[in-house]
Amino acid sequence: MTLITQARKNNIPQALKIVAADEGVNVDFIVEKLQSGEIVIPANPRHSLLHPVGIGSGLRTKINANIGTSPTESAVDNELAKLKICVDNKADAVMDLSTGGDLDTIRQAIIAASPLPVGTVPIYDVMVNSKSITDVDADKIFSTIRRHGEQGVDFITVHCGVTKDLVPLIESRVGGVVSRGGSFLAAWMKRTGKENPLYEQFDRLLDIAYEYDMTLSLGDGLRPGAIADASDTAQLSELSTLGELTERARARDVQVMIEGPGHVPLHLIRENMEIQQKRCKNAPFYVLGPIVTDVAPGYDHITSAIGGALAAWYGAAFLCYVTPAEHLRLPSLQDVKDGIIASRIAAHAADIARNLPGAAQWDLNMSQKRKALDWEGMLGLAMDPEKARKYREDSNLPDSPEACSMCGDFCAVKICRETV
Amino acid sequence: MTLITQARKNNIPQALKIVAADEGVNVDFIVEKLQSGEIVIPANPRHSLLHPVGIGSGLRTKINANIGTSPTESAVDNELAKLKICVDNKADAVMDLSTGGDLDTIRQAIIAASPLPVGTVPIYDVMVNSKSITDVDADKIFSTIRRHGEQGVDFITVHCGVTKDLVPLIESRVGGVVSRGGSFLAAWMKRTGKENPLYEQFDRLLDIAYEYDMTLSLGDGLRPGAIADASDTAQLSELSTLGELTERARARDVQVMIEGPGHVPLHLIRENMEIQQKRCKNAPFYVLGPIVTDVAPGYDHITSAIGGALAAWYGAAFLCYVTPAEHLRLPSLQDVKDGIIASRIAAHAADIARNLPGAAQWDLNMSQKRKALDWEGMLGLAMDPEKARKYREDSNLPDSPEACSMCGDFCAVKICRETV
Numbered sequence: 001m002t003l004i005t006q007a008r009k010n011n012i013p014q015a016l017k018i019v020a021a022d023e024g025v026n027v028d029f030i031v032e033k034l035q036s037g038e039i040v041i042p043a044n045p046r047h048s049l050l051h052p053v054g055i056g057s058g059l060r061t062k063i064n065a066n067i068g069t070s071p072t073e074s075a076v077d078n079e080l081a082k083l084k085i086c087v088d089n090k091a092d093a094v095m096d097l098s099t100g101g102d103l104d105t106i107r108q109a110i111i112a113a114s115p116l117p118v119g120t121v122p123i124y125d126v127m128v129n130s131k132s133i134t135d136v137d138a139d140k141i142f143s144t145i146r147r148h149g150e151q152g153v154d155f156i157t158v159h160c161g162v163t164k165d166l167v168p169l170i171e172s173r174v175g176g177v178v179s180r181g182g183s184f185l186a187a188w189m190k191r192t193g194k195e196n197p198l199y200e201q202f203d204r205l206l207d208i209a210y211e212y213d214m215t216l217s218l219g220d221g222l223r224p225g226a227i228a229d230a231s232d233t234a235q236l237s238e239l240s241t242l243g244e245l246t247e248r249a250r251a252r253d254v255q256v257m258i259e260g261p262g263h264v265p266l267h268l269i270r271e272n273m274e275i276q277q278k279r280c281k282n283a284p285f286y287v288l289g290p291i292v293t294d295v296a297p298g299y300d301h302i303t304s305a306i307g308g309a310l311a312a313w314y315g316a317a318f319l320c321y322v323t324p325a326e327h328l329r330l331p332s333l334q335d336v337k338d339g340i341i342a343s344r345i346a347a348h349a350a351d352i353a354r355n356l357p358g359a360a361q362w363d364l365n366m367s368q369k370r371k372a373l374d375w376e377g378m379l380g381l382a383m384d385p386e387k388a389r390k391y392r393e394d395s396n397l398p399d400s401p402e403a404c405s406m407c408g409d410f411c412a413v414k415i416c417r418e419t420v
Numbered sequence: 421m422t423l424i425t426q427a428r429k430n431n432i433p434q435a436l437k438i439v440a441a442d443e444g445v446n447v448d449f450i451v452e453k454l455q456s457g458e459i460v461i462p463a464n465p466r467h468s469l470l471h472p473v474g475i476g477s478g479l480r481t482k483i484n485a486n487i488g489t490s491p492t493e494s495a496v497d498n499e500l501a502k503l504k505i506c507v508d509n510k511a512d513a514v515m516d517l518s519t520g521g522d523l524d525t526i527r528q529a530i531i532a533a534s535p536l537p538v539g540t541v542p543i544y545d546v547m548v549n550s551k552s553i554t555d556v557d558a559d560k561i562f563s564t565i566r567r568h569g570e571q572g573v574d575f576i577t578v579h580c581g582v583t584k585d586l587v588p589l590i591e592s593r594v595g596g597v598v599s600r601g602g603s604f605l606a607a608w609m610k611r612t613g614k615e616n617p618l619y620e621q622f623d624r625l626l627d628i629a630y631e632y633d634m635t636l637s638l639g640d641g642l643r644p645g646a647i648a649d650a651s652d653t654a655q656l657s658e659l660s661t662l663g664e665l666t667e668r669a670r671a672r673d674v675q676v677m678i679e680g681p682g683h684v685p686l687h688l689i690r691e692n693m694e695i696q697q698k699r700c701k702n703a704p705f706y707v708l709g710p711i712v713t714d715v716a717p718g719y720d721h722i723t724s725a726i727g728g729a730l731a732a733w734y735g736a737a738f739l740c741y742v743t744p745a746e747h748l749r750l751p752s753l754q755d756v757k758d759g760i761i762a763s764r765i766a767a768h769a770a771d772i773a774r775n776l777p778g779a780a781q782w783d784l785n786m787s788q789k790r791k792a793l794d795w796e797g798m799l800g801l802a803m804d805p806e807k808a809r810k811y812r813e814d815s816n817l818p819d820s821p822e823a824c825s826m827c828g829d830f831c832a833v834k835i836c837r838e839t840v
Contacts, residue, residue, distance in 0.1 A: 071828030071830070072817065099828065099830045167839065179832055180827060226790070226791075266730075302722055302762050309686060325811060329811055341722075348716075362714075363714040379717075382716065388718045391749055395492070396493060404748075413598070
């Protein structure tokens with residue numbers, strides 16, 4: 001039974017109680033929103049170390065960090081080091097997007113070590129473990145998905161909305177398809193002439209998802225990969241399909257969230273959130289960025305923090321981080337950390353703006369420490385205490401607990417003390 | 421004569437022609453908006469190396485980088501190195517906020533070396549060169565301002581709106597006063613019982629500003645320094661005063677812009693921009709950040725990029741950068757660079773959103789290079805080509821011009837080529 005089914009039977013699962021306690025809300029609220037589909041709790045019962053996390057309406061905005069190997073960098077130890085950074089820096093979830101090395105072993109190692117919900121994109125596994133595109137069929141796709149469920153994966157990206165009729169729309173795009181799964185499925189449909197099995201056999205997918213209570217993250221295989229493609233017909237047509245599939249999943253007690261773009265200019269973010277809420281009946285929206293300009297490779301943690309803050313303020317529930325390495329290389333350990341902090345800043349800024357109870361209290365505490373020139377207090381409250389402390393220690397300071405190299409004695413806080 | 425006076429006499433100064441050419445707009449537009457006060461061109465005729473820059477309505481959003489010494493770090497060479505970083509990384513203006521070392525010499529060196537407009541905060545100079553607070557009087561303040569004009573300073577921050585009646589409002593604030601100039605003037609008024617000379621003798625200030633065509637940047641000495649203080653009575657009362665002074669400056673052909681916050685949560689940014697536009701009759705708004713959360717010291721280039729993007733989209737013309745060192749220490753050379761790039765990202769994202777002609781073309785060009793897997797083209801178009809190149813070079817790549825460590829052969833762009 002999935003969490004939804006259990007909750008429907010007035011048997012409140014422990015995961016819901018944990019989420020309610022973590023969020024400081026009543027458990028009845030979680031029960032209600034889980035049943036309506038406005039909250040998901042990705043929690044495969046086989047993921048033994050999991051501390052469940054709620055994503056959706058009325059909850060703190062969550063952030064996901066993508067880790068995983070590539071064909072050129074495939075050491076499992078490095079991925080476990082990335083996972084440790086995710087946990088230490090308070091990411092809310094991780095996705096294993098590995099495409100290099102022994103994928104089964106890497107995935108198993110990550111799940112075994114992760115207290116965070118773990119997501120995957122099973123179609124990558126299919127791609128990597130096929131000799132050629134025509135070596136792939138529906139059975140292979142669904143058996144791979146089942147395997148991920150058996151291993152304890154909590155949520156899976158499935159590009160069910162990339163349908164055959166949408167493939168011709170790709171041609172007129174500036175950026176084409178930038179989703180690996182989306183491009184693979186489009187190429188497969190073009191080559192075989194068949195419909196996307198994840199769409200055509202959606203009920204088969206629901207059976208597996210139900211069995212392992214894997215939350216479906218309906219992927220946006222046709223998300224814009226260029227500002228010029230934002231909100232185009234390909235993207236919005238796929239979203240409509242995802243809305244239909246959301247209702248089918250909910251009718252089967254399968255948890256579902258929706259993935260979103262991508263590259264979106266500032267002025268189109270709000271409309272993107274509103275369209276999703278309408279078409280997908282308030283299913284939690286899980287956005288990648290969005291990135292608000294194409295021109296800053298090396299700084300896409302910043303372009304996406306700008307977009308993510310707006311998106312979360314206007315309703316996105318779950319931000320997928322983007323690292324400085326985006327568009328350039330596989331992220332390093334430092335890139336993973338930088339991506340997490342930038343994404344957490346966006347999420348927290350949005351939580352303040354949407355007046356989430358308690359969110360601004362953290363800021364109030366920090367500002368009170370600043371006013372008191374209580375440096376230990378400030379460093380302890382910092383989102384990244386380690387970097388803040390290093391910055392302070394690297395400056396030339398006179399030996400005084402209140403000293404600061406920015407203004408020295410010309411400190412507004414000190415001068416202000418003499419005034420009031 | 422100031423640029424405004426010259427333009428009124430149908431004598432179009434060269435600076436306006438340069439700005440029109442740089443912005444790709446008709447010079448008549450610049451003339452009209454300069455006269456209405458919606459555009460300023462800070463350009464002291466004594467600043468010989470200056471390449472003039474226009475700030476305001478209908479123009480590209482500009483960004484300023486603060487440099488300058490502090491009592492603990494006062495080497496002039498280091499400030500010239502920061503200036504070089506500002507020029508190389510395409511800041512649009514710099515402010516010398518020095519408070520340590522020989523301020524006159526440092527200022528002179530920066531002006532002599534800078535093609536960018538240079539701003540200062542003369543009250544810092546007054547503070548540093550006074551034995552005590554009671555050593556300061558109106559004559560000292562105005563003679564210091566004149567000295568800055570003689571040296572070729574293009575724009576000055578003057579906290580004219582911090583009036584005696586507002587000082588009691590400071591007491592109830594969480595963050596007090598975080599503007600050094602604002603706190604100094606508040607302390608001076610409290611100690612002497614006198615009104616702020618920059619307010620009381622505003623005409624005297626206008627005389628000096630007119631003589632050197634120094635653009636007045638009416639400072640927000642009472643800007644909120646904590647999310648909890650955003651849009652409070654102290655801030656908005658000061659802004660109303662600045663609106664009155666704007667009209668007095670315009671009547672005297674003195675260029676004027678308005679400084680703005682500071683710490684502002686996302687949901688109050690738009691209203692802050694709209695209030696300023698109304699009360700200050702569309703004078704260019706020069707905002708510090710805004711920073712959208714208090715809790716991320718070490719990352720305030722990101723908190724301010726989020727706020728700055730929104731502010732500029734909703735009407736701010738000029739973004740003052742914030743570096744990762746904010747709230748922690750005097751910025752290093754790397755901090756200066758990080759601050760500039762983050763601020764440029766915010767400005768450019770806003771220019772796309774407000775549909776500034778040509779802004780999105782850069783993004784289109786980049787996306788076309790991405791689609792073509794033209795790495796040299798991508799790196800050349802990057803906002804920071806140096807960092808982007810280093811990222812690419814640091815990854816383990818097979819020897820192929822199209823290779824990338826992110827996805828290897830599982831590259832959506834490559835797969836997509838096989839599809840369309």
